[in-house]
Every structure is written in C-alpha cells, then in structure tokens.
Amino acid sequence: MxxxxxxxxxxxxxxxxxxxxxxxxxxxxxxxxxxxxxxxxxxxxxxxxxxxxxxxxxxxxxxxxxxxxxxxxxxxxxxxxxxxxxxxxxxxxxxxxxxxxxxxxxxxxxxxxxxxxxxxxxxxxxxxxxxxxxxxxxxxxxxxxxxxxxxxxxxxxxxxxxxxxxxxxxxxxxxxxxxxxxxxxxxxxxxxxxxxxxxxxxxxxxxxxxxxxxxxxxxxxPTPLIISKTLIDEKITFFVAVPTIWTQLFPFLKLQNKSNISLRMANIASDKITKELMEEVMEYTGAVSIQGYGTTECGLATLHNYKHNIIETGNVGKPLPGYKIILVDEETYQPIKGKNLKGLILIRTSIGMDKYTIDIPFKISKNIYLTNDIGYFDDENNLHICGRLQSFAKINGFRVNLDDIDSFLKQEKQIMSKTVTMEIDSKDKIVIFIESNTEIQKDEIASEIKKSLGSIYEPYDIIRVNKFPRTNETNKIKIGVLKEEFYKQFQQGNKL
The missing domain is CATH 3.40.50.12780 (ANL, N-terminal domain)
Known part of the structure; x- marks a missing residue:
C-alpha cells in the first residue's frame, strides 16, 4: 500500500x-x-x-x-x-x-x-x-x-x-x-x-x-481570467471543471492559439453533460474529454479509456477495478440482468466511504451503496446514466428527496401535496402543489419547511389546486398537468 x-x-x-x-x-x-x-x-x-x-x-x-x-x-x-x-x-x-x-x-x-x-x-x-x-x-x-x-x-x-x-x-x-x-x-x-x-x-x-x-x-x-492565464503560463496538461466554468472560459480560450494550450485532457464534472458542451471543450482546447461516473461516497466508479473520446450524452464508460455496478428494480430491488434494461444503480466497492457522522440509510448492505440514479448497460458494457428517481432532485448542487416535503406536510400539517422540480432560468427549483378547496398560508408553510427540513428544501413556489389531476387507470397524479398549471401562473407573475 x-x-x-x-x-x-x-x-x-x-x-x-x-x-x-x-x-x-x-x-x-x-x-x-x-x-x-x-x-x-x-x-x-x-x-x-x-x-x-x-x-x-x-x-x-x-x-x-x-x-x-x-x-x-x-x-x-x-x-x-x-x-x-x-x-x-x-x-x-x-x-x-x-x-x-x-x-x-x-x-x-x-x-x-x-x-x-x-x-x-x-x-x-x-x-x-x-x-x-x-x-x-x-x-x-x-x-x-x-x-x-x-x-x-x-x-x-x-x-x-x-x-x-x-x-x-x-x-x-x-x-x-x-x-x-x-x-x-x-x-x-x-x-x-x-x-x-x-x-x-x-x-x-x-x-x-x-x-x-x-x-x-x-x-x-478561480475566475475565468485567472484560469485561462494559468492554463497557458503553467502549461497545464490536466484540468477538470463544471460546465459553468467551461462556458465562462470559452471567450478567453477563443483568443488563444491552440499551440499555446498544453492540455491533453479536459474533463467536465457534472450530472448534466451535453454532447455539444464536450465538443466545444475539445474544439477550444484541442484536448481529449472523457466521461465517468461516481459519487462522493464511493469515488470514481466508471470511466472511458483516456485514449478515446466517446461523446455520447450519458455514456460514462465501464466499471473501474474495485467497483461493480448493479442494476435493480426501483421498487423490489431485485437485480436486473440483460443489456439496455433500465434500473436503479447500486455501486459495490470496498474502497468507498466508511460511514456518515449521522445515521442515514445509505448502504443497502456491506459495501453496496445506493445512488438514486437510473441507468442501463449497452451492448459494449458501457454504463449509461438516464436520470434519477423521480422523488430525488439536485438543487443548487445538493441532492434532495422531494418525498421528504410531502411526508412532512402530511404528518405535521395534514396537507396533501405533490412536490416537483421546475426549470426556471436554467436551474431546477422546488415547487409544491397542495390539494385544497380553501386558501392556504404559503409563507407560513414555506417557513416551516425551511425550519424543519433545512434551507435547501425551501420552495421556490407553492401552488394550490382544488383537486389533483389523476390517471384513470392507476390513479397516479398527472405531473405534466400540474407543471402546465405552474407555468401558466408563472407567466402571469403569480409567485410565492
């Protein structure tokens, strides 16, 4: 060692x-x-x-x-x-x-x-x-x-x-x-x-x-000017950054002669990497950009070969030594076997984190970690990430369980709600729909959610509906209809 x-x-x-x-x-x-x-x-x-x-x-x-x-x-x-x-x-x-x-x-x-x-x-x-x-x-x-x-x-x-x-x-x-x-x-x-x-x-x-x-x-x-200057002055060969930094860098990189850029690898760290962004990064840097997948709790679990730049959105490569990716059914947790079949991603590794400082159910069993991401393996055994469990979302860089809000409102306030995320100004925001025939105290509800669950759960907006729209077959709430209602009110300027 x-x-x-x-x-x-x-x-x-x-x-x-x-x-x-x-x-x-x-x-x-x-x-x-x-x-x-x-x-x-x-x-x-x-x-x-x-x-x-x-x-x-x-x-x-x-x-x-x-x-x-x-x-x-x-x-x-x-x-x-x-x-x-x-x-x-x-x-x-x-x-x-x-x-x-x-x-x-x-x-x-x-x-x-x-x-x-x-x-x-x-x-x-x-x-x-x-x-x-x-x-x-x-x-x-x-x-x-x-x-x-x-x-x-x-x-x-x-x-x-x-x-x-x-x-x-x-x-x-x-x-x-x-x-x-x-x-x-x-x-x-x-x-x-x-x-x-x-x-x-x-x-x-x-x-x-x-x-x-x-x-x-x-x-x-880090600022775009300092980063671009460092890339050139120090002949940087390896650089990883989030999409925001890369897009801010592009105007500075455009001014550079590619012969002045020494980068051999320019990677993007994000759960949302588009093909267009990868192509731009490689165009402006002349470097290879490869995708991988991992979590803070487990480390880097999959990666493409550094000699190849496969620019397919969501294609994050093969499992690395010491890691095994397991796909399971979202509800039963039974293993899913076969190619091109979507499942909930579990990561098995003996070199991940030891534990949390507080008691949170994260490990399914010894050395097996829950990710809440959905994926599948293609015919070449590359893992593809295609989303996460509907109840989970990423807000300002933090993953939150939207069901926590609905459970809190039901248990503490006897309120029936459905929490979703909406894209506002290119960012996901928390929006809560509440089923009620009478007016609701939006500010009071938002304040109690923030106080009890934390500021990351504070809603962008709360919308009252008389009755949740549901499907005839399964009686599930029609999320799409609710989102249409939100955008209608948003355009009218009715916001919390």
Missing part, C-alpha cells in the same frame, strides 16, 4: 527542484514540501492518537501537507468549506470537541476570536501564519507502519441532509491509484485544480498528484 508521505519523499529525491505545489501566490518544490511536511509531523508527533485536526482555509499548501501527515500520524483530518459562515464553523467545533483548529486569515465574514471566546471546550486555535512560523526540528525519521487516519467531507451528498462523510485515508489513496492509472496521470503532468480543499475533487486532486509526483496548481478563487 502506498503511503503519501513516502511518495512525497520519493518525489523530493527524484525531482527536488521541480514545482510540486502552487497556490498562485507561492510555489513550492518537492524538496521544500518535504521540509514543510517534516515540520508539521514534528509539531503533531506527540498529540493523542486519532486527534481531530480541523482546517478552515482556502486552497493552500497546508491541505496538501496535512494529507501527507495523516498518512504517518493517526489523525482525523477535517477540511472545512471556505464559504462556511461563522455559525457553520462554530457548529463544527461544537460537534468535534477538543480539536486542533487551524484557520486562515482571509475570512471577512467569520470572526475567529468571537468563536474562540464563545466556546467553552478545549480546542487549540492556531493560525496558518503561526504554524508556518514555528521553528521545528526537520531531520526526523518516519517508520513505515499502518496508520488508520480518517478524513471527513461535509456534504449533503445523495440524501440532501447535511452530514460528514467519513473516509479512511487509505481508501482515498486506493481511489487515487486507480484514477491515475486510468487517466494516465504521471510525473509529466501539470494538474490544475479549481475545487476547494474541502471538496472531494479538491482532496483527490492533491492525492493523485502526490502519488504521481505531478505538479499541482491550486486556484483559491
């Missing part, structure tokens, strides 16, 4: 003067990274086993280094989203008591001193500046031994409920090895990362580069 610290040591020995990490302000060679890592190890060497280390910072070298530290010192590493509010940070500290809290200095909306004063627990607060300035012994010897460190992502993920996703560092490393092999990431690559260090993509980018001895370029605050 590869250990991140020793992979960094190898890189420092083989490529001492090569840039290993850059955050656009500072550049560090592999030998400098190893020296900084040894400083951190010396700082943490006497802390209690399984201590919690919380890092609240934008993309920085500390995130890179703490991954290496966690491979030789048993800690629970918790990177926080840089967009967290002061309340978010305080709640995290209350959840993980007696932790080492390392914080950056560029958060205008978060008063660290106020948080420190309001907490009675014995957290150790230390700024990133203080940590860098500490003088520590650097010539230390690290023994190769089994270390069971953890990393916790804070995400809503598949269920739409805020939680921590707990991974072992070893499983993240295993995923990185598989991804590097199938994406052909080597020491010759310059990898550009625009995900925050608290995001699965931001963490795995660092792990993949450490394993491959590749150069990693982090952009703390």
């Amino acid at each position: 590869k250990i991140l610290y020793f992979e960094l040591s190898k890189a420092a020995e083989k490529h001492p003067d090569k840039i290993g990490y850059s955050d656009k302000i500072n550049k560090y060679t592999f030998s400098q990274l190893l020296e900084l890592c040894n400083n951190l190890i010396y700082f943490f060497k006497d802390i209690p086993k399984k201590s919690k280390v919380i890092l609240f910072d934008v993309n920085s070298v500390l995130q890179y280094l703490l991954l290496c530290v966690s491979s030789v010192i048993e800690i629970t590493y918790i990177p926080l989203n840089p967009w967290f509010t002061e309340k978010d940070v305080k709640d995290i500290l209350l959840t993980y008591s007696d932790s080492f809290f390392i914080y950056g200095s560029s958060f205008r909306n978060v008063n660290i001193e106020r948080i420190r004063e309001s907490l009675c627990s014995s957290h150790i607060f230390i700024s990133t500046k203080e940590l860098h300035e500490k003088k520590q012994q650097r010539n230390i010897k690290i023994k190769q031994r089994k270390v069971e460190s953890k990393l916790i992502f804070h995400t809503s993920g598949t269920t739409g409920k805020c939680k921590g996703v707990i991974y072992s560092i070893q499983n993240l490393v295993r995923q990185g090895i598989i991804a590097n092999h199938h994406l052909n990431i080597t020491s010759l690559d310059n990898y550009l990362n625009v995900y925050p260090g608290s995001h699965y993509g931001g963490v795995t980018a660092k792990i993949q580069c450490i394993l491959a001895n590749a150069s990693l370029y982090d952009i703390p605050y």
Whole structure:
C-alpha cells in the first residue's frame, strides 16, 4: 500500500527542484514540501492518537501537507468549506470537541476570536501564519507502519441532509491509484485544480498528484481570467471543471492559439453533460474529454479509456477495478440482468466511504451503496446514466428527496401535496402543489419547511389546486398537468 508521505519523499529525491505545489501566490518544490511536511509531523508527533485536526482555509499548501501527515500520524483530518459562515464553523467545533483548529486569515465574514471566546471546550486555535512560523526540528525519521487516519467531507451528498462523510485515508489513496492509472496521470503532468480543499475533487486532486509526483496548481478563487492565464503560463496538461466554468472560459480560450494550450485532457464534472458542451471543450482546447461516473461516497466508479473520446450524452464508460455496478428494480430491488434494461444503480466497492457522522440509510448492505440514479448497460458494457428517481432532485448542487416535503406536510400539517422540480432560468427549483378547496398560508408553510427540513428544501413556489389531476387507470397524479398549471401562473407573475 502506498503511503503519501513516502511518495512525497520519493518525489523530493527524484525531482527536488521541480514545482510540486502552487497556490498562485507561492510555489513550492518537492524538496521544500518535504521540509514543510517534516515540520508539521514534528509539531503533531506527540498529540493523542486519532486527534481531530480541523482546517478552515482556502486552497493552500497546508491541505496538501496535512494529507501527507495523516498518512504517518493517526489523525482525523477535517477540511472545512471556505464559504462556511461563522455559525457553520462554530457548529463544527461544537460537534468535534477538543480539536486542533487551524484557520486562515482571509475570512471577512467569520470572526475567529468571537468563536474562540464563545466556546467553552478545549480546542487549540492556531493560525496558518503561526504554524508556518514555528521553528521545528526537520531531520526526523518516519517508520513505515499502518496508520488508520480518517478524513471527513461535509456534504449533503445523495440524501440532501447535511452530514460528514467519513473516509479512511487509505481508501482515498486506493481511489487515487486507480484514477491515475486510468487517466494516465504521471510525473509529466501539470494538474490544475479549481475545487476547494474541502471538496472531494479538491482532496483527490492533491492525492493523485502526490502519488504521481505531478505538479499541482491550486486556484483559491478561480475566475475565468485567472484560469485561462494559468492554463497557458503553467502549461497545464490536466484540468477538470463544471460546465459553468467551461462556458465562462470559452471567450478567453477563443483568443488563444491552440499551440499555446498544453492540455491533453479536459474533463467536465457534472450530472448534466451535453454532447455539444464536450465538443466545444475539445474544439477550444484541442484536448481529449472523457466521461465517468461516481459519487462522493464511493469515488470514481466508471470511466472511458483516456485514449478515446466517446461523446455520447450519458455514456460514462465501464466499471473501474474495485467497483461493480448493479442494476435493480426501483421498487423490489431485485437485480436486473440483460443489456439496455433500465434500473436503479447500486455501486459495490470496498474502497468507498466508511460511514456518515449521522445515521442515514445509505448502504443497502456491506459495501453496496445506493445512488438514486437510473441507468442501463449497452451492448459494449458501457454504463449509461438516464436520470434519477423521480422523488430525488439536485438543487443548487445538493441532492434532495422531494418525498421528504410531502411526508412532512402530511404528518405535521395534514396537507396533501405533490412536490416537483421546475426549470426556471436554467436551474431546477422546488415547487409544491397542495390539494385544497380553501386558501392556504404559503409563507407560513414555506417557513416551516425551511425550519424543519433545512434551507435547501425551501420552495421556490407553492401552488394550490382544488383537486389533483389523476390517471384513470392507476390513479397516479398527472405531473405534466400540474407543471402546465405552474407555468401558466408563472407567466402571469403569480409567485410565492
């Protein structure tokens, strides 16, 4: 099993003067990274086993280094989203008591001193500046031994409920090895990362580069101009971004001569990738763009061969080693066998997350994970994603279960409702239809939903109908008719 610290040591020995990490302000060679890592190890060497280390910072070298530290010192590493509010940070500290809290200095909306004063627990607060300035012994010897460190992502993920996703560092490393092999990431690559260090993509980018001895370029605050400049100046060869970033980049890339672009792979990360977008990305970059499929809880589970650019919407390639895709009936969960037959996607893997920090039914059984996505295998055994369970939707990047709203209204308010998503301004919004012969208090209902289920469930609109339109055969609610009613009222300007 590869250990991140020793992979960094190898890189420092083989490529001492090569840039290993850059955050656009500072550049560090592999030998400098190893020296900084040894400083951190010396700082943490006497802390209690399984201590919690919380890092609240934008993309920085500390995130890179703490991954290496966690491979030789048993800690629970918790990177926080840089967009967290002061309340978010305080709640995290209350959840993980007696932790080492390392914080950056560029958060205008978060008063660290106020948080420190309001907490009675014995957290150790230390700024990133203080940590860098500490003088520590650097010539230390690290023994190769089994270390069971953890990393916790804070995400809503598949269920739409805020939680921590707990991974072992070893499983993240295993995923990185598989991804590097199938994406052909080597020491010759310059990898550009625009995900925050608290995001699965931001963490795995660092792990993949450490394993491959590749150069990693982090952009703390990515803008199209900075990204395009970095692509050219640093001769970036590998880049992954969401569709929004790609479309914002196109005007800048159009101005570039393709000979100035070094990209060999330009991938799109999204559950909605169109053929047109992939063609545009490849046209403007001259790089290959391939599709894959995975979740935060499981990692990258399928991928096309990096030598081929199959640009068919929803075609996400074959299962990777260590992963098995199982298709089952949506209601009975009985396996579906055969080609071109749609089913609910389950992922079987032994290198996924360990558990959640809260009790959420996500695993069907040991090592089998529920995705709520619908797909099928074609004749060449490529997985195709063709949607998700009707009750699940993605709102502002978070998956939510629409049935939660209907269940809440029925149980708490004795209201019969049907919750759907509607596309408004190219984004999915939550719209609730309520069956009632009398007027309803829209604002009050919306407020209670937000308070009880969370802000992500707050409806865009609530519409009253006298009676739900239903089919004659099965008595199911006609969703299409309800949506037509919404668009009619929307055009008339009648909105919550």
